[in-house]
Amino acid sequence: MAEMIEKFEPSSRVDTLIPAPAGSPARSRAAGRRREDYIVGASAATRALVQTATAAARTDLAVLIVGPAGSDKELVARAIHSWGPRAEHPFEVLSCSALPEALQRREIFGCSEGVYPALPSEHAGAFDRCAGGTLTLDRIDLLRSDALADLARTLETRSYRREGSSSGRPLQTRVVCTVNGTPDRSPFGDLHHHEIRLAPLAERSEDILALAAHYLAAFSEEAGYPAVGFTAEARASLLAEPWPGDVLELRERIRQAVRLTRGGAVGAEALLLARDGDPVPSFKEAKRAFETRYVEVLLQRCGGNISRAARLARKDRKDFYDVIRRTGVSPEDFR
Secondary structure, X not given: OHHHEEOOOHHHHOOEEEEOOOOOOOOOOOOOOOHHHEEEEOOHHHHHHXXXXXXXXXXXXXXXXXXXXXXXXHHHHHHHHXXXXXXXXXXXXXXXXXXXXXXXXXXXXXXXXXXXXXEOOOEOOHHHHOOOOEEEEEOHHHOOHXXXXXXXXXXXXXXXXXXXXXXXEEOOOEEEEEEEOOOOOOOOOOOOOEEEEOOOHHHOHHHHHHHHHHHHHHHHHHHOOXXXXXXXXXXXXXXXXXXXXXXXXXXXXXXXXXXXXXXXXXXXXXXXXXXXXXXXXXXXXXXXXXXXXXXHHHHHHOOOOHHHHHHHHOOOHHHHHHHHHXXXXXXXXXX
């Protein structure tokens, strides 16, 4: 059994382990230190990300974080806040997707008394609440065009006005915005700003096992279980997954697997059953799906060389070729 399990060893698994403070998605709070609030990775893309975020943290320019859905752009925003001079001040994430269009400007800029009959009191917007700190506008692409124009003007003039007020207020807030995918144009227009692009997890497979080990340690500690490790089959399964939900999908899968194993080694079957909401496949279907993805990953890694792939799989070349034939995967597609 010892040969089947890879124990969690941070020093050998993780190349980049950098703390960022905890922060509630809806309200700012004092910085903390949780295992989940670390940027973890072993890939060149992650090392470059840390360098870019560190450089952005040293300035007061607006930041645009671009990446696929589920790539945990909020974590990068919190890291920028944590590594800069505003770290001891408020940090807040405002989700544009959760704001009614009619109230977007009110929630960001605030409003004077009586502007909204249904909400007669004056309202301190996010710029007021985050004075001295950082405001992250999640999914900036979902803002109304007039609110977006007001935001760009605010960043350019370094001042803003509450709705219904004729007097301006100095902008004392660092602004970070996130967007899914690749925007047609910057929400900041021609304004000088930092742009940070997050590569999909599928394009940085070197990070998968480092992240998985990191989340295993975090959620095991949270649940009071020892972080035993992953079986060889589980590691192969993690590497074979396409991860359409990116980092957040991986994190949730490990969380559920820890609950299922209750302190034991995490196997491929636990990862399979941890697919929250997905129908549980039959054993035959699961085995075939695993074999197919396993073969595809090996052949891709070996450039379609069957002999080399068989050696990595620790199987006889003829036996491995039988597996390839059974899955229907063509080695020529990887040459």
